[in-house]
Amino acid sequence: MSLDFLTDRGLADHVAYVEVHNEVDNCDLVPADGTPGHYARLRGPLERAVKLLQARHPGIPVTYSLGEPWPGELDDLPEQAQIAHFHFYVYGVLGALYEAVGLGHGTEAAPETATWPTPELAAMLRPDAPSFADYQPDDPWRLAATGIPRELFYAHDWVDPDHWDLWLYENYPAHRQAIRDTLAGWVDSVAEFARRRAVPAKDIAEFVVDRCLAAGFQGVVLTSDAAPHHPMWHTDRDWMRRVNARVSAV
Template sequence: MSLLDAVPEHLPARLTISLWDFSWYTQAGPGEPFADLDGAMVAAVERGYNTIRICAMPFLLFGDHDIDASRLDIEEMAPGVGHATRWYNVRGGVSVDGRARLRELFETARRRGVRVIVSSWEYQQSPAFSRSDNWYRALEAIPPEERFLALAKSLARLVDYLRTAGGLDRQIAYLELHNEVDLSHLRDAGGGSEADPYWPQKPFNERAIEWLREQCPEHMVTTSYGITPYLDMPAAAENSDVAHFHVYVYGALGALERWAGVRGGDDYPSANLRSLLRDGAPEFGGASTGLVPSWRYDATGISPGMFYTYDNVDPRLWDRWLYEKHHLYAEAMRWAIDDKLTAISAFARQRGIPAVVGEGWIGYTPLHSEYEDGPLGTAIAEYAVQRAVDLGLWGVVLGSNSAPHHPGWRNVAWQQHLNRFLFDTAIAS
C-alpha cells in the first residue's frame, strides 16, 4: 500500500509546504514580508506551494488566561539584536489583533486555495516577540504535565472559532499540537530533559492527541519532533494521524559550528569565530546582546552567543568556509537524509498514516548566508526531496528557508521546478 493511500480524499494528494512559522504575525509591519498577507499567499501559490505551516498562537488566542489578545504588541529582541539572525530580524513597533489576523490568514488561504498546518511555537519562541512578558509567564505557570492538554483545549477552541467564521476550518490540513516538542519547554513533562526528551513526555503527548481527536474528529491530529529519533522511533507519539518529523543534517555546517564555537563556551567568542566576523563587529556583550531582557532569552532557544554570532559574522567568510569543506561531508549528509527518511517512512507504514517532513534540510545559518540556498545546499535539498518521493511521503518542505521572510524566497524558478516534480509524482502514484 502506498502511504499516499492514507491521505483523506478532501486533502491534496501531496502537500508542498512553505514554513511561515510565527513570522506571519511578527513580521507584519509596513515593508515587512507579511505586511500584505494576500500578496504573500499569491507569491507562495506562484512558486507552487499549496500549504503553509504556521504558529496559530492557539494558547494566546484561546487559552485559559486573562490576556487581551486583541492587541499583541510586537517588539524586537533589543535594539540592534537579531537584525541578521534568521527568524529574528523583526522590526517591531506593530500591534496585531490576534484573532482578526488569524481569520484574515484563513480567508486569504481559502481565496487562494491553500491549506494550513495549524501548529504552535508558544513553548519555544513565539512569546519572545511580545513587548510584555505576560504571554510567556502564563505559559510557564502551567505545570509541565498539563501543558499538552492546555494546548489541545486551545486548539479545539481555535477550530470552533474558524468553523463558526464561515467554515474556515476546512482549510486546515491537520492540527499539530506543537512544534518540536523535544526541543521546547514541553519536554519538561514527566521529568524529561535534554538527555531524554522523548519517553518521559510521551504519555502526556499521546493523551492530548487523543483528547483533541475526540473534540475535532473531522481533522487529523499530530505532534512534531525537531530531532527525528530514528534509532528509537517508538519513543515518538504512536497515536498520531500524521507522522510529522523534521530532518536537519548539518554536516559541514555542524563542523563549522564546532570549529568556531558558534553556540557558546568558556572561551566565547573563540579566535576561530573572530576570524569570521565582519569589519566593525562590536565586542560580545553590552549592547550587542546584553540589552535583551532575561525573560526573552528564557522564552526562546537562541542564546546570547548565537545572536552575537549570527548578527556579526561576515556571510562571505562564513559561506567560504562551508564551500571549502562541503565535499568532506556531502556524502554523510545524504546518508543522514536516507536514514532519517527511511525511519519516518517505516514508522508511517507500520501505522497506516501519511508522513510529512515539516522542516529541513541542512540547519540554522545566519540570515544572509547563501550556503543552503546556493548550488551546494540546493543539491542536498533536491536529493532529500527525491528520496522523500521515493519513500512515499505526503508532505515535504523544499527547505525551511523557502518562505517570504528568507532571502531564499527569491529562488523562484527552483521552487517552481521542485514543486511541479512533487505534484507530478503524486499524480503518477
C-alpha cells in the same frame, strides 16, 4: 482556540492537519523526568494532548512534530498521531563550522573555549561588529522567547556571510556523503514508521525531496527557511517552484 474560530465559520476543511506542538522533543513543556531516551518521556503528555484535540475536532487530522529523528526510538512515540511529521536537521558541515567557532548546535553543547568569540569566529566578523560584551539582540524578547543563546545571535547578526559561506564551501566535500547517508537513513526510517502506523509522512529539502517521494511520503517541505521573510524567497524562487512542481505532480 483558533480551530474553534475556523470551524464556527465553516473553514475547517481548509486545514490540512494540526500539530499539538512544534518540535515537542525540544521544548521544556515536557521536562526530562529521568526516563531514558529522547521520546519515551513524551508518550503520556502527547497521548493526552492529541486525544483532547481529536475529541474537539474529529474531522481534522492531529499530530505533533519532532525536531530530531532518532530511528531506534520511533516506537517510543504514542500511537495516536495521524501524520508523521519530522524535521531533518542534518548539521554535517554546518555542525563542523559551529564547533570550529565555538557554538553548540542541535543537542550538541558548545565546546569549551578559552575566549569568546573564538579567534576563528573573530576572523569571520564584519569590521563594524561590536564587542560581545556590548552586544544585545535588537529586541530583548528574542532571548527570553527562545532557547537560543546570545552567542548564536551575535554570530548570526555580525558574521560576514562571505567568510561564513566560504568556510562551508571549502569544507563541504568532506561531509557530503555522511550528510546524504544520514538523510537517507532518516527518510527510510520515518517512511517505515509511517507505514507501520498507516499514517502519511511529511518532511524537509532537493535530495531529500526525491528520497521522500520514492519512499511514499505524501508531503515534503523544501526547507523551513523559505518563508516570505527569508532571503531565499527572493533569491531562489525558480528553484522552489521547480522542486515544488515535482512534489505537487505526485
